[in-house]
Amino acid sequence: MSTAPAAPPPPVLGTYRRREAARRLAESARTVPSLAKFEQVAEDTQARVLTTTETVPLDRLNGWHYDERAGFITHESGRFFSVEGLRVETQSPLVAWEQPIINQPETGILGFLVKEIDGILHFLMQLKSEPGNRNGLQLSPTVQATKSNYTGVHGGLDVPYLKFFQDPARRRVIADVRQSEQGSRFLRKRNRNMIVETNEPVDVRDGFVWLTLGQMHRLLAAKDLVNMSTRSVLACLPLGVAANVSEDEGFGAALARSLAPDGPVVHPLVNVLSWITETRTRSEMRARTVPLSILADWEFTDGRITHRAGQHFDVIGVRVEAVGREVAQWHQPMIRARAAELAAIFVTRVRGVLHVLMQLRAEPGLTDTAELAPTVQCTPADCAQLPPEERPRFLDLVHSARAVDIRFDTALSDEGGRFYHTGSRHLVVETGWLPEPPEFRWLTLGQLEELTQHSHYLNMQARSVLACLRSLFPGDDDEQHHQR
Amino acid sequence: MSTAPAAPPPPVLGTYRRREAARRLAESARTVPSLAKFEQVAEDTQARVLTTTETVPLDRLNGWHYDERAGFITHESGRFFSVEGLRVETQSPLVAWEQPIINQPETGILGFLVKEIDGILHFLMQLKSEPGNRNGLQLSPTVQATKSNYTGVHGGLDVPYLKFFQDPARRRVIADVRQSEQGSRFLRKRNRNMIVETNEPVDVRDGFVWLTLGQMHRLLAAKDLVNMSTRSVLACLPLGVAANVSEDEGFGAALARSLAPDGPVVHPLVNVLSWITETRTRSEMRARTVPLSILADWEFTDGRITHRAGQHFDVIGVRVEAVGREVAQWHQPMIRARAAELAAIFVTRVRGVLHVLMQLRAEPGLTDTAELAPTVQCTPADCAQLPPEERPRFLDLVHSARAVDIRFDTALSDEGGRFYHTGSRHLVVETGWLPEPPEFRWLTLGQLEELTQHSHYLNMQARSVLACLRSLFPGDDDEQHHQR
Numbered sequence: 001m002s003t004a005p006a007a008p009p010p011p012v013l014g015t016y017r018r019r020e021a022a023r024r025l026a027e028s029a030r031t032v033p034s035l036a037k038f039e040q041v042a043e044d045t046q047a048r049v050l051t052t053t054e055t056v057p058l059d060r061l062n063g064w065h066y067d068e069r070a071g072f073i074t075h076e077s078g079r080f081f082s083v084e085g086l087r088v089e090t091q092s093p094l095v096a097w098e099q100p101i102i103n104q105p106e107t108g109i110l111g112f113l114v115k116e117i118d119g120i121l122h123f124l125m126q127l128k129s130e131p132g133n134r135n136g137l138q139l140s141p142t143v144q145a146t147k148s149n150y151t152g153v154h155g156g157l158d159v160p161y162l163k164f165f166q167d168p169a170r171r172r173v174i175a176d177v178r179q180s181e182q183g184s185r186f187l188r189k190r191n192r193n194m195i196v197e198t199n200e201p202v203d204v205r206d207g208f209v210w211l212t213l214g215q216m217h218r219l220l221a222a223k224d225l226v227n228m229s230t231r232s233v234l235a236c237l238p239l240g241v242a243a244n245v246s247e248d249e250g251f252g253a254a255l256a257r258s259l260a261p262d263g264p265v266v267h268p269l270v271n272v273l274s275w276i277t278e279t280r281t282r283s284e285m286r287a288r289t290v291p292l293s294i295l296a297d298w299e300f301t302d303g304r305i306t307h308r309a310g311q312h313f314d315v316i317g318v319r320v321e322a323v324g325r326e327v328a329q330w331h332q333p334m335i336r337a338r339a340a341e342l343a344a345i346f347v348t349r350v351r352g353v354l355h356v357l358m359q360l361r362a363e364p365g366l367t368d369t370a371e372l373a374p375t376v377q378c379t380p381a382d383c384a385q386l387p388p389e390e391r392p393r394f395l396d397l398v399h400s401a402r403a404v405d406i407r408f409d410t411a412l413s414d415e416g417g418r419f420y421h422t423g424s425r426h427l428v429v430e431t432g433w434l435p436e437p438p439e440f441r442w443l444t445l446g447q448l449e450e451l452t453q454h455s456h457y458l459n460m461q462a463r464s465v466l467a468c469l470r471s472l473f474p475g476d477d478d479e480q481h482h483q484r
Numbered sequence: 485m486s487t488a489p490a491a492p493p494p495p496v497l498g499t500y501r502r503r504e505a506a507r508r509l510a511e512s513a514r515t516v517p518s519l520a521k522f523e524q525v526a527e528d529t530q531a532r533v534l535t536t537t538e539t540v541p542l543d544r545l546n547g548w549h550y551d552e553r554a555g556f557i558t559h560e561s562g563r564f565f566s567v568e569g570l571r572v573e574t575q576s577p578l579v580a581w582e583q584p585i586i587n588q589p590e591t592g593i594l595g596f597l598v599k600e601i602d603g604i605l606h607f608l609m610q611l612k613s614e615p616g617n618r619n620g621l622q623l624s625p626t627v628q629a630t631k632s633n634y635t636g637v638h639g640g641l642d643v644p645y646l647k648f649f650q651d652p653a654r655r656r657v658i659a660d661v662r663q664s665e666q667g668s669r670f671l672r673k674r675n676r677n678m679i680v681e682t683n684e685p686v687d688v689r690d691g692f693v694w695l696t697l698g699q700m701h702r703l704l705a706a707k708d709l710v711n712m713s714t715r716s717v718l719a720c721l722p723l724g725v726a727a728n729v730s731e732d733e734g735f736g737a738a739l740a741r742s743l744a745p746d747g748p749v750v751h752p753l754v755n756v757l758s759w760i761t762e763t764r765t766r767s768e769m770r771a772r773t774v775p776l777s778i779l780a781d782w783e784f785t786d787g788r789i790t791h792r793a794g795q796h797f798d799v800i801g802v803r804v805e806a807v808g809r810e811v812a813q814w815h816q817p818m819i820r821a822r823a824a825e826l827a828a829i830f831v832t833r834v835r836g837v838l839h840v841l842m843q844l845r846a847e848p849g850l851t852d853t854a855e856l857a858p859t860v861q862c863t864p865a866d867c868a869q870l871p872p873e874e875r876p877r878f879l880d881l882v883h884s885a886r887a888v889d890i891r892f893d894t895a896l897s898d899e900g901g902r903f904y905h906t907g908s909r910h911l912v913v914e915t916g917w918l919p920e921p922p923e924f925r926w927l928t929l930g931q932l933e934e935l936t937q938h939s940h941y942l943n944m945q946a947r948s949v950l951a952c953l954r955s956l957f958p959g960d961d962d963e964q965h966h967q968r
Contacts, residue, residue, distance in 0.1 A: 018753070018754055021754075105768070105770065106768070107765045107768065173754055173758040174754070175754065176754075176758035176761045176762070177761055178764065178765065192761055192765060270501060270502055270505075270657055270658070270660075270937075271657060273660060273937060277660045277676055277939075281676060284589070284590070367851065367852060368851060368852070453757060454757075455852070456852075
């Protein structure tokens with residue numbers, strides 16, 4: 001073209017680098033040094049950081065008010081988030097409901113900073129206190145920032161290490177994908193899940209510690225320690241490498257084979273994508289916001305919003321006082337579950353390759369209709385009151401699972417910035433082959449890993465419990481994969 | 485697990501079949517028999533089918549009315565679609581606007597039925613008349629059905645061949661993905677783009693004809709012949725096979741290398757996905773529906789809705805009379821553009837591999853913020869009035885392109901069920917290397933093909949013009965790829 005500028009040399013052609021990252025991350029997962037340093041940092045931070053949270057009536061929160069015109073609870077700045085009513089209609093005229101929901105239409109960053117130390121990739125993790133945490137500190141990403149945080153609406157200090165995530169020149173991207181938050185609590189909320197590697201020297205601030213992936217995998221087994229954001233990002237890490245454990249009969253080998261890209265699968269990916277397309281088309285919902293005051297089945301009394309039958313969750317107000325945080329004192333609404341939830345996945349070995357039974361589940365706050373969810377996702381206390389035919393499928397099999405078949409069982413918290421003392425039992429149960437109901441499919445970890453490169457395929461609970469399953473990836477200190 | 489049923493044998497493990505489909509489709513693309521049969525069917529159908537469309541004032545359409553409470557134009561059944569006002573706010577306080585938009589929150593089917601005939605995959609295509617078509621018949625998918633169509637709201641006849649798309653036992657899925665319609669005309673409208681293969685005998689009805697992919701590629705060069713839905717589905721076909729044309733210097737060989745999976749690329753896919761994530765985060769919009777009567781810059785007079793400056797498009801009413809269609813006579817609103825649009829892509833060869841300069845473009849009706857769009861997507865007549873610094877980037881280079889660099893140049897129509905005599909000039913221009921502005925990247929056809937497996941990556945205009953570029957895939961009758 002005559003008017004085009006003279007062609008400068010194009011950049012060097014690269015090839016797909018995801019597998020190289022996966023190889024180095026798998027090596028980090030196999031590396032499990034002593035946790036003594038981590039425990040020291042946790043102890044020091046615990047002594048330095050103090051967050052106290054007390055309940056305050058929703059209608060007496062400084063900075064927040066009930067907007068009579070809209071019927072929402074909003075912040076006087078117009079920022080942060082609002083609590084709104086939602087009316088949901090499905091394609092079945094028999095299924096419709098109303099509920100409160102958090103509207104926070106902005107995309108935050110959940111970021112892991114990664115660096116090679118002594119030849120092994122290490123993750124810079126933060127021990128962080130959030131107002132809703134049941135037990136003080138939890139293991140958090142390097143950066144966990146709402147847009148309000150990182151654009152300064154909090155009037156807080158700079159977010160440490162944020163520059164590595166914002167400046168392309170300072171990092172190499174391993175993954176960068178927007179993923180949904182809980183679609184029954186948030187209206188179309190998403191966060192950027194980022195993993196970036198740097199070669200620059202990194203100054204380790206108070207409360208931060210370098211961990212290998214193997215160390216994080218060990219810590220996932222501790223109750224309420226690894227926070228929700230960390231689990232979400234862990235699930236987005238590429239970990240699939242060509243499996244060279246073909247003779248091994250153990251669970252760990254079946255897991256490693258499941259992660260391998262291009263390994264054998266029950267359902268080719270094109271069929272999985274078609275099943276997702278079809279189910280999403282069938283399960284489209286219409287959801288629109290309505291005033292909190294007109295929600296059927298919910299009442300706003302005693303300074304909180306509760307379900308009349310005492311189910312689901314409350315919206316409460318809290319006053320937070322934090323020493324060692326960027327802002328020292330504030331009020332805010334929070335979600336408090338009435339009972340622990342359950343996120344359980346069934347796994348089975350098909351010719352030596354682990355498959356996970358995933359459910360495609362519609363939730364009103366999801367950006368795209370339905371996402372893959374754990375085999376069972378529910379609040380068991382609420383389900384106990386339902387007649388058997390209305391209970392979630394496979395819940396009975398969870399209740400009757402034998403201890404020897406339970407591969408993972410840990411209570412883990414929801415995000416402590418929005419959820420107060422709220423969490424789920426995370427369960428991995430090995431079963432025999434089970435027939436697939438229409439909304440369920442047996443998938444490999446490699447297939448799920450391919451889908452996590454893209455937004456809107458795995459819901460928060462699925463990512464969370466899959467991070468737990470992936471934590472059983474055999475480490476060098478680990479003999480269990482040579483057994484059973 | 486003790487309570488699990490005895491395990492039945494699991495299905496046979498399959499491996500990823502997309503490449504096998506691509507190999508067979510590439511073979512179909514290379515096969516270009518005579519078009520005599522197609523021309524005969526077109527002639528016969530033209531003699532049998534007659535659709536006449538005349539303009540009627542919007543406020544005098546049978547079955548439609550202006551809903552005073554909502555401020556929308558709706559159908560009395562509450563079905564089909566509505567015309568609503570939209571207020572759009574971007575993250576820049578300086579950029580906000582209002583416009584009419586079509587709200588049709590349901591997912592239709594655009595489907596190709598494929599069958600092997602004499603060892604080559606053939607596509608069952610329909611010569612179909614739509615009310616907005618400028619020139620009568622256009623080449624349409626086997627099935628092109630809104631949900632109203634296929635659930636019978638039209639009171640029309642059964643949709644022919646629909647069973648192959650609905651019954652999993654009767655087909656093998658090649659692709660099945662929901663893709664967006666035009667995000668500046670439709671509010672979150674999507675269609676299932678499906679390609680399914682059958683082994684059953686297929687009865688060819690009047691108006692239908694079997695074509696190879698190579699024949700369709702030739703027909704794409706004809707003005708207003710291959711309709712928008714067909715172009716959309718064509719772009720979702722897997723066509724990438726390992727390239728064995730390493731010595732060939734021609735354009736066709738550079739195109740084939742660009743389609744090859746795992747070929748060399750300027751930007752690894754992980755970086756492309758990160759760029760999409762970042763740009764989408766930055767370009768989030770808020771859009772909400774408002775009454776048509778309050779739209780700034782638009783007026784509802786003389787039975788149509790027009791832009792006060794005579795730009796963009798009109799919403800008009802039409803009366804349609806169709807002989808040979810399932811419903812004989814009806815009224816409906818339609819969109820009529822004020823001038824032809826432009827969908828232009830620049831391509832360049834980087835070390836013998838064709839790359840396409842794609843733009844990430846936000847549109848208010850898109851489900852997920854922004855999608856990949858052609859290098860230039862605009863209405864040139866509207867842009868001529870803008871000061872130079874506000875004109876779309878690269879538009880000047882389109883205007884000054886040399887004829888020898890234009891690889892494809894055909895006027896093609898928008899979907900004739902909603903758009904009246906409206907279409908775009910589709911242009912493929914070969915250039916030298918151009919530096920990438922922040923919202924632009926040079927990508928290979930293989931990368932774009934990988935992204936079309938998933939929803940919400942390529943907008944309608946991008947799919948449409950990429951189908952045109954892919955139609956230059958060399959056929960066996962084609963010597964041009966050995967030249968230049």
